Amino acid sequence: MDNDTAGSGRERLVVIGGDAAGMSAASQARRLKDPGALEIVAFERGRFSSYSACGIPYWVGGDVPERDALVARTPEEHRARGIDLRTGTEVTEIDVARRRVRARDVDSGAESWTAYDKLVIATGARPVRPELPGMDAAGVHGVQTLDDGQALLDSLARTDGRRAVVVGAGYIGVEMAEALLKRGYEVTVVNRGGEPMATLDPDMGRLVHEAMTGLGITMVNDAEVSGLLTHEDGRVSAVVTEGARYPADVVVLGIGVRPQTSLAAAAGLPLGAHGGLLTDLAMRVRGHEDIWAGGDCVEVLDLVSGQERHIALGTHANKHGQVIGSNVGGDYATFPGVVGTAVSKVCDLEIARTGLREKDARRVGLRYETVTVESTNSAGYYPDAALMTVKMIAERRTGRLLGVQIVGREGAAKRVDVAAVALTARMTVEQMTALDLGYAPPFSPVWDPVLVAARKAAAKVRGS
Numbered sequence: 001m002d003n004d005t006a007g008s009g010r011e012r013l014v015v016i017g018g019d020a021a022g023m024s025a026a027s028q029a030r031r032l033k034d035p036g037a038l039e040i041v042a043f044e045r046g047r048f049s050s051y052s053a054c055g056i057p058y059w060v061g062g063d064v065p066e067r068d069a070l071v072a073r074t075p076e077e078h079r080a081r082g083i084d085l086r087t088g089t090e091v092t093e094i095d096v097a098r099r100r101v102r103a104r105d106v107d108s109g110a111e112s113w114t115a116y117d118k119l120v121i122a123t124g125a126r127p128v129r130p131e132l133p134g135m136d137a138a139g140v141h142g143v144q145t146l147d148d149g150q151a152l153l154d155s156l157a158r159t160d161g162r163r164a165v166v167v168g169a170g171y172i173g174v175e176m177a178e179a180l181l182k183r184g185y186e187v188t189v190v191n192r193g194g195e196p197m198a199t200l201d202p203d204m205g206r207l208v209h210e211a212m213t214g215l216g217i218t219m220v221n222d223a224e225v226s227g228l229l230t231h232e233d234g235r236v237s238a239v240v241t242e243g244a245r246y247p248a249d250v251v252v253l254g255i256g257v258r259p260q261t262s263l264a265a266a267a268g269l270p271l272g273a274h275g276g277l278l279t280d281l282a283m284r285v286r287g288h289e290d291i292w293a294g295g296d297c298v299e300v301l302d303l304v305s306g307q308e309r310h311i312a313l314g315t316h317a318n319k320h321g322q323v324i325g326s327n328v329g330g331d332y333a334t335f336p337g338v339v340g341t342a343v344s345k346v347c348d349l350e351i352a353r354t355g356l357r358e359k360d361a362r363r364v365g366l367r368y369e370t371v372t373v374e375s376t377n378s379a380g381y382y383p384d385a386a387l388m389t390v391k392m393i394a395e396r397r398t399g400r401l402l403g404v405q406i407v408g409r410e411g412a413a414k415r416v417d418v419a420a421v422a423l424t425a426r427m428t429v430e431q432m433t434a435l436d437l438g439y440a441p442p443f444s445p446v447w448d449p450v451l452v453a454a455r456k457a458a459a460k461v462r463g464s
């Protein structure tokens, strides 16, 4: 086993994880420091680098024709830019005291140590896969990586059956339900919660439920999966819940993710209540001068509640990587936190949220008012004007905006960005009513739906 050292007077940056956070960090550090000053070695367990897992549902559904379209930068392209990216290589240990990592070649099993001056941990998240009978059967798929997406597509091609069951109704489950529907499957979504999209309040989740049912998706709520049944050949045949059985030719799991921090935990690095690494504002692991972490393996500060949360989103991972790369490269950058903005869709129904749900507000002891308004995405008289529902939550007395959820047709989802900016600026709903938002009949009514909600919320706060 080699004990490889940086040598020749230059520093060595070692990156664990070759996707959004890791390669953004590596690329930004490379932009700032040339190979003569900084050697960059990145380890990636899989075959791909800088890929968009976010695009998997659209690739599986056929909107994106091929897998390679989801790869922003291949390993060869990274190497050509002076990053020694070692794919098919898994880091199995971080030795903080001796500033080195142990890596194993996935194919040969050969192991070696690589010394670092600076270390970036960007190991992402691991999908939840409960230990239930039948979980490992053929035809049961996660969708975390491009290899997972390929395995699912191969599996769909191998079976003639057209019944798909999606377990989990978060945004990945909902997006995968659409993908399978588009491929001509009869889709059932089995959900533990009371309504799909638990990142929304149940009254808004109910709208998603109704829309999914309208699309021909069978939505089963309040259902805990107890196991999977298989055919004699070992392929999945049904998903079983207490009291029901849902026939399945293919099963897709979208039950959520947890930070992938076993390496970091074994190395004694600090983890938070949600299992993610804890960092400072510069994304430096707390208490460790030369170790940074970002992406799905860290916890982030929720600027609205003031608490740490784990939110696995590519939008954060890329920003974290940029911040880390800037700091490692000798510049200065910080990541102040998030307000919890997320958008998704199921067919033509757009779903958006930012800030706190009612239960989040209650959990942190905030008292609040809520309003829900229905409006249209364009002037009511404009052809094809379609409805959207906006729910707004504001703090009682102060009127500070706490959260917004939007469900509706075209143009609904990205309206949440106005609310995300207002939350970041800690605006009150009263202040929001004066926002100078664009208007022309094809784009919105004279009073944009977000402004209508803000007016109604401001009136309610005044009344409280």
Ligand SMILES: Cc1cc2nc3c(=O)[nH]c(=O)nc-3n(C[C@H](O)[C@H](O)[C@H](O)COP(=O)(O)OP(=O)(O)OC[C@H]3O[C@@H](n4cnc5c(N)ncnc54)[C@H](O)[C@@H]3O)c2cc1C
Binding pocket: 016, 017, 018, 019, 020, 021, 022, 043, 044, 045, 046, 052, 053, 054, 055, 056, 057, 089, 090, 091, 092, 122, 123, 124, 125, 143, 144, 145, 172, 260, 263, 294, 295, 296, 297, 312, 313, 314, 315, 316, 317, 343
């Ligand atoms: C189906 C799907 C849809 C999504 N849609 C959206 C969306 O619409 N919007 C959004 O913002 N986000 C979305 N996301 C989330 C987004 O993809 C992730 O937040 C983002 O990829 C996180 O980037 P990351 O670099 O932190 O982790 P990852 O992308 O998980 O990358 C971590 C990498 O580290 C590697 N690795 C882990 N451990 C080791 C080790 N010990 N040694 C070597 N390599 C290791 C892994 O193989 C992996 O390639 C989606 C995710 C999925 C799965």
